[in-house]
Amino acid sequence: MIRIETYKPEYYPLWNQFIENSKNGIFFFLRDYMEYHSDRFEDHSLLFFKNDKLVAVMPANIKDDCLNSHDGLTFGGIISNRKMTMFLMLKIFSELKDYLKSNGINKVLYKAIPHIYHSLPAEEDLYALIRNKAKLIRRDVASTILMEERIPFSRSRSKNIKNGQKNVFNIKESYDFETFMTIKEKQLFIKHGVKPTHSAAEMNLLASRFPNNIKLFTAEINQEMCCGVITYASKNVAHAQYQTTDAEFNLRANDLIYDFLINNYYKDKKYFDFGISTEKDGLYLNEGLIDYKERFGARAVVHDFYEWEIQ
Numbered sequence: 001m002i003r004i005e006t007y008k009p010e011y012y013p014l015w016n017q018f019i020e021n022s023k024n025g026i027f028f029f030l031r032d033y034m035e036y037h038s039d040r041f042e043d044h045s046l047l048f049f050k051n052d053k054l055v056a057v058m059p060a061n062i063k064d065d066c067l068n069s070h071d072g073l074t075f076g077g078i079i080s081n082r083k084m085t086m087f088l089m090l091k092i093f094s095e096l097k098d099y100l101k102s103n104g105i106n107k108v109l110y111k112a113i114p115h116i117y118h119s120l121p122a123e124e125d126l127y128a129l130i131r132n133k134a135k136l137i138r139r140d141v142a143s144t145i146l147m148e149e150r151i152p153f154s155r156s157r158s159k160n161i162k163n164g165q166k167n168v169f170n171i172k173e174s175y176d177f178e179t180f181m182t183i184k185e186k187q188l189f190i191k192h193g194v195k196p197t198h199s200a201a202e203m204n205l206l207a208s209r210f211p212n213n214i215k216l217f218t219a220e221i222n223q224e225m226c227c228g229v230i231t232y233a234s235k236n237v238a239h240a241q242y243q244t245t246d247a248e249f250n251l252r253a254n255d256l257i258y259d260f261l262i263n264n265y266y267k268d269k270k271y272f273d274f275g276i277s278t279e280k281d282g283l284y285l286n287e288g289l290i291d292y293k294e295r296f297g298a299r300a301v302v303h304d305f306y307e308w309e310i311q
Contacts, residue, residue, distance in 0.1 A: 001051070002091055003048070003050075003052075004048055004049075004095060004096065004099045005046070006033065006046060006047075007045035007046070007047060007177075014047075015030075015047070015057060016032075017027055022057075022079045022080060022119075023081065023114050023120040023245060024079055024082065024120075024122035025116060025120065026117055026235070026237075027232075028073060028232070029059055029073070029076075036206060037072050037202070040070055041063075041072050043060075044060050044061055044109050046058040046099075046109075046190075048095075050088070052145050055081050055083070055132045056079060056081065056084065056238050058078050059079075059274060060210065066107045067105050067108045067109070069109065069110050073111070077110055077112050077125055077304060078242065080122060082120060086127065089124035089128045092272050093129075093132055093242065097262075106204060107307065107309055107310060108306075108310070109167070109305065110131040110134065110305070110306050111303070111304075112126060112129075112303070115301070116273065117234060117236060117265050119235060121123070129306050131175060132308060133212055134306040134308035135306060135307050135308075137281075138281045139302050139304050140282045141181045142276045142294035142300070143273070143290060143301075144237075144299065144300075144301045145262065145272040145273075145296065145297055145298045146270070146271060146299075147262075147270060147271060148267075150262075150297050151296065151297030151299070153297060156185050157255060157295040160252055161255050164253055164255055164256045167221065167253070169221055169253050170219070170221070170223075171218075172217070172218060172220070173216065174217065174218040177203040177216055177218070177230075179201075180200075180216055181196065181198070181199065182198050183228075183244045184242055184244040187245070192210075196242065204250060212233070213233050213234065214233075216228055217230075217232050219253035226245065226253055227246060227257065229242070229243045230256070231266075233269070236271055237270065237271045239273040240274050240275055248302070264283075264294065272298075273298075274296070276303060
């Protein structure tokens, strides 16, 4: 028998402990990450118990009559324990369907966790979604390096790095999120007329809560930041969350930062991920952006989105 509970503050330690020991959970499913923007979303995260033992959780928020997994996270879906089986996942979905019906929830928007973040195979949910007639409605494409089988940097990328090394750059880990995010905001506004997802204050807060996971690496010239990369590091993946370059410099020093991250700082990670290059719900591919990433030897990993109509 599966019992479903909505998240309550008293579940804080149980939730976090479960994420730490799950087969597909990472740090941004921890409550201290999820709740930094709790004022923006109506949390409706779920816990799934079998015989009073927690076997799965789902970070989620509710909007109108739709359950979203989770609007404040890049991806989400069901996070399961290491003993999760296909049969048990189907039971969870059956009980979840009844739970949603009884709570007047008519639809689920489900953002699956890409396989590179799995510590063990964990795609039981993908089969369960199809069994329940969920539809794939969006697919983004990210660019990722499998570190133990690296494709060499392209000739042009290697040349850029070699030429960049002739400049007097100081590549270092930095804590100046304020300056970095100011440059990022300026860059995004000029190119797209939008703001970054996180403010400088939010990045400072999150980096202080997760200093081993969230880091900023910068290139300086004459003690002035010219570009940088914010990384999110989980057990298997080092992910480039943000990158920016001050247009006044235009020195392509980001190539040097990525060379340092891939070949030195994160060389023992299983994957280095540059993130997605798609826009407009996955239908537009930014060819220049993905070409930049692929010249480092990165290749495609998809991020899938499902819509499940509850009938």
